Amino acid sequence: MTDPRTLKYQPLPGTQGLPTPPVERFEALLVRRGTDYRPRTRHLLPDGSARYTNRLFLESSPYLLQHAHNPVNWFPWGKEALDLAKELNRPLLVSIGYATCHWCHVMEEESFEDEEIAEYLNANFIPVKIDREERPDLDAVYMSALQAMTGQGGWPLNMWLTPEGKPFYGGTYFPPKGGGHGTGFLEVLRILRSAYDRDPERVAQSSEQLTQAVRRMLAPAEAGEVPQREAMERAIHIYRERMDTVNGGVTGAPKFPSSLPVRLLFREYRRTEDPDLLRACYLTLRNMARGGIYDQVAGGFHRYATDSHWRIPHFEKMLYDNALLAVTYLEGFQLTGDREFARVAREVLSYLRRDMAAPGGAFYSATDADSLNPEGEREEGYFFTWTPQELTEVLGKTRGDLVAAVFGVTEGGNFEGRTILHRSRDLPAVAAELRRTEEEASRILDESRELLYQARARRPQPITDRKIIASWNGLAISAFAKGGFILDDGAAVEQAAKTASFILEEMLRDGRLAHSYQEGSPKGEGFLDDYAFFIAGLIDLFEATGEPAWLERVQELTAVVAGDFEDDELGGFFSTGPRHEELIAREKPSYDGAIPSGNSVMAMNLLRLHLLTELPEYGDRAQRVFSAFSSTLAANPTALSEMLLALDFHLDLPRQILIVAPEGDRKSAGWLLGRLRGEFLPNRVLAVVTEGEQLNRAAELVPALQGKTAQGDQAMAYLCENRTCLLPTSDPELFEDALKKRR
Incomplete structure (x- = not known):
């Protein structure tokens, strides 16, 4: 292969007369990327270099770079593409995917590297590639458009837009040339271009109708009364009907771990002691850990199983899946005492440290199937x-x-x-x-x-997507902080602190989070998920360490969320803030899928903060979140299964657990903490501090710590509920007895 720095921007089929990107930026990037540059294309010149290079080579997203040598004249989303569409009166093809998406790879090889398809596409559309993990706001808008059209969605997501950015047609995977597998992609392109030219009024009408449908789907509902226990009971009833009593999870295939929210069932079992719920949870966790969806060699879970036995996975591995499942298995261990669940949690955390760790302490996003x-x-x-x-x-x-x-x-x-x-x-x-x-x-x-x-x-x-995403790393911080505490693993807590420090040092600018970190630089403004998940991780880190600095950061970032994302009229939070691009609709996330929604996580964050700080503003905001989504929780409670965890916290009598150790002797709290680690107490907050400066700083943030002390060389535990504290104790057995009692 020749020196990659000799590469120049190459003409692409069907692009005669179109503007070309600045060649000097290609040269600068090639020098910086050096020998790491590898063209991923079947269109190679005799010297081994790429025949085609488009604007995506200027991007840092791994997904966009995978398409940088297609003969398609891809643009990244932005003003250049939208302005050119208006100037030439061409529709846009917006193709959305992510770096580890199997069917995205298939469509790239079959269609986007096909020169005949590329030439027609380049001459008749403005093609735009979007990494859904970089731009979840765009993905949410155009996925909603597809769901409004077809009732379903998936990736790759291909949407055709007017030059104003309004969708008028869409689909997912298209075969290249049709035949027995549906209408071919090239035929679809010709039909849509013909319709756009022949009947522009109908296209405009269709795009306006779809845009209005998207706005309705993403718009906040009218606020209502704060839901009560009935919302949880309806959800549990639905899950009972869907349970697979043989294999665990939800009946049928494919099987996604998130389809049966085990953590919600854990909480309902704690309240009702219904053995069927515990049996369903146990069966699900046991069979997942023993199935092919779990990597039996390295640890870590694949994205989902294609069969009903958890045996045949789709082989992607996502950071978010593994962080969330680590917490689920940790809670399963606390509730059942099954050491296999503890083993799985340890192995998942070990997998993340060994195979997904980025330099500096954060974690990469995913590995390919x-x-x-x-x-x-x-x-x-x-x-x-x-x-x-x-x-x-x-x-x-x-x-x-x-x-x-x-x-x-x-x-x-x-x-x-x-x-x-x-x-x-x-x-x-x-x-x-x-x-x-x-x-x-x-x-x-x-x-x-x-x-x-x-x-x-x-x-x-398999290819690793080396994006560092703030929200997914927030989930990892929670997993390591909780795992370190429950498993008494100091190295895991250190990893959580290291990851949090990376985000604060490298991805926080002027008090605001970046969404991602790529090629040594922060990228994009943080979305609601980034703040919500990172705040949750910092609260978990405070509970694991007792360091007040983490809680101080939580309050600072929560103030940003309130200022930039909150719906002042109806309550709850929008996905985007004032620094984001204004799109055809503004999403207020209202669905907990494979990843919880930012609103669900923020509801729990606010409740925990209210219990820790006793500041009424946090409790008020949490109530407004519940009110904002009351209609969804009433009509379709399983859509917000993660918010139901927060609702359970709200309807319970959550506890404050305070442990004060002598100055410089946190280990003296070990006997008390040993009893706490094994108890499943989801609706509580925890502060473990040592006397002296740490206690003084923490007491400024957590008023309940004021006046609390150790007793000589012994740590003391204080258990408080509904503004009333039991007598403090240093006796582990008395402490355990108090933890097990429920009022």
Whole structure:
């Protein structure tokens, strides 16, 4: 391959007469990226360089860079593309996806690298590529348009817009040339361009109707009364009807971990002690951890299972999934005492530290489902699958037989002739069959997993999306802070603090968060999710460490959320603030899917802050969030399953747990904390501080700490509820008894 710095902007089919981007910016970026530059295209010149290069090479998003050498003349979203569409009176094709999206890759290879399609597209449309993880606001608007049209959505998301940015048609994946798989992409392009030219009034009418539908879908509903327990009861009733009582989760396939909100069921079980709820949760967590959706070699969960048994995953791994599931398994461990759940939580956190960590302390976004097979072809899942022969080559015959028996590795396999590892048999049964002790078999299994990890690391790796997203890192901070506290793992708490410090130092400018961090620089204004998830992480970090600085930052950032995102009229929070681009609609997030909505997380943040600080403004804002979404919670409570966690907190009598240790001797609180770590107490706040400066600073933020002291060389625990505190104690058993009692 020639020196990549010799690359110039290349003409693209169908772009005659169109403006070209500044060549000097290409040259500057090539010098900076150096040998890391790799064209991802089948259109290579004899010297190995790319035949085509478009404007996306100037971007930092991994997803946009994947399309930088398509013959399609892609523009990033922005004024240049919109102005050119108006000047030429051309519709825009806006194609939205993300770097680890399998079907986005397929459509790129089939359609966006096809020169015939590219030439027609370039000559008749203004093509725009958007990374949905960079611009969730645009994704929300145009996904709502597609859902208004078709009742469903997905990625890649392809929307056709008027030059004013109003949608008039859309879809997801299109095959390139039609045939037996639906109308081909090239035919769709020709039909839409013909309609745009032949009947502009109808296109304008359609775009206006769709725009109004989007505004209605994203607009806030009228505020109502704060919901009561009935909203939770309706949601639980719906989930009961959907439960898969054999495999766990929701009946049918595909199976997403978020489809059955286990943490909500945990809270309802705590209130009702209904064994069916606990059984459903246990079955779900157990089977997920033993299925192929869980990476049995490295730890960490894939995005979802395509079958009903959690066995065949879609192989993407997302930071947000793993952070959220780590917390779920931690709560499962607290509630059931099952050490397998604690093991899974530890392994997920270990996976994130080992495979997803970015320099400086933050975490990357995701890894791809696809990787290269031995023939050099991109194949979904090859990296994660095994054959009996491969096990023997890595482990030897004796070890390989044990691993194959435990993880169900067979000659025929369960996926494209290979096997996705899953716990097909229990270890004690395999150990007995192979005439080994259970302890010996467990040791062999652990050693073998590490050997398989090392062998797998020598395969071509799936692509890592190296964006650092503030919101997803906020979820990771919560996972590590909670994991460090519950599992008594100081290194996990240190990781949470390291990640939080990175965001504060590298992604906070003039008191406001950036949305992402790429190529050494913060990018874009923070959205509601960024603030909400990061604030939640900082509250968890305060509870794990007792350091007042984290709570001070929480109050500063919460003030920004109130000033920039709050709906002063109806309550709740918009996704965007005054520094964001004004789009055809402004979203007020009202759906908890794979990722909770910013409103649900902010409701919980405000309730926790109110209990910690006793400032009424936080409680008032939380009430206004519930009021703003009362109609949704009444009509469709499962749409806001995460907000129901906050509602449960609000309707309960949440506790303040305060532990004061002697100055310089936090370890003296260890006996008390040991009893607290194993208790499932979701509706509480915690402050563990040492006397002296830390207590004095913390008491300014948490009034309940005022006047609280240790007793000589012993830490003292104070348990308060509804503005009343029990007698303090240093006795772990008395403390545990008090924790277990419910008024």
